[in-house]
Amino acid sequence: MKKLAVLVIMISGAAMVHAQKIQQGKVPVSVQTTFKNQFPEAKKVKWEMEKDNFEAEFQSKGTAYSVLFSASGDIIETEVPIKINTLSTPIRQFIAKNYPDQKIKEAAKITDSKGVMTYEAEVDGKDLIFDMNGNFIKEIKD
Template identity: 30%
Template sequence: MKKLIILLLAVWILNVHANAQDIPQSQVPSVILNAFQVKFPNATDVDWELKGDQYKVDFEIGTRDHDVWIDKSGNIKKHKEDISKKDLPQGIVNKIAKDFSSYKIDGTDKIEADGKVVYLVELDGTADDRKVTFTSTGDVQENIVD
């Protein structure tokens, strides 16, 4: 049994590294690097990964963490930004107060993809934790027990 667990762990580790590779900025194609630098000129603490056919870049602007996925043509496909709970739209605040009043907000992200903006809110509860995706008006798109 112990050997099986070690084998499964080794396979998982290899799979994770095969699907996402950290790469130095010098290996990022110029079209991708230029698209990133034009959109985020104040980025600091920049780390690049190659995930499948997209480049993922983790960085900070001020005190906020960001993740951006860029395709090989230099198009930004997705942008995730950590935000504070005070920056949540009022519709989401109202929905949490009404339908998730027994939960505490643990983390909040603003996600832009395909021209749409959603907010991912991590909620901690006594019975369970949840990851809830909201539209800006407070409609729940996804509610996952974490």
Template identity: 35%
Template sequence: MKKLLVLISSIVALSACTPDTQSQKVPKQIVAAFQKIHPEANITQWNDESPIWEAKYKNSQEIGAVSFNPKGEVVETELEIDDSQLTNQTAILEYIHSKYPKEEMQSIEKITKQDGNITYEIQITGKELVFDSQGNFLEEELD
């Protein structure tokens, strides 16, 4: 049993020292662009959605994601918010309660595109409901 514990501890220690191969592939200009706008954030995951790179992050104040084009320019940001931060909160909540009376909101993201266009994605069971910045329903996306 003692040998097994030593073996498991060794494996865990070695895996902690192994560099994240995904982050090694991220172009330096993309990493630098992220660090410039979120110097205190911890990147939780990089996603290669060629040609776009997405950095999911956390810091002491927020959880979100930033997507960059190959030039290191921000093309989209996603920020987790609570329902009190929704534009036209009343209309959005009324829509959800009338169309999905048994559902509860699981998460809310404020999406800002490069052109400044803002939408809100609200996660319910198996779906994301998308609203514009005035609180108008746009579409339902399967999760």
């Protein structure tokens, strides 16, 4: 009986995760066109819905990308993972002071549609966003 319960929980969890992902055929042509033009060498593309926008996660030239598109095909932001140790000293100091005993799990550089760059550090299930100078901007709960 316990095995059946575990199996049902696993299937339910997989179904919830799958519900966030979408098939490429459900991505608007405008989004697919922009994507193909901007990232012609993309491989292992996975699509997800993020509110009313479309997110593509993929590899290109050995780099992992996450790009957020509006439904009309405009790029909203591009996110590229970076090594945690490349985060600036002010960012690491802010995290050490405000999230003691917490480790940075992931880090990324985000570039918005206007070319403005920010940094993201994932700590304790939250994304912490910083400007180029390492000033804290906001916290986003995952």
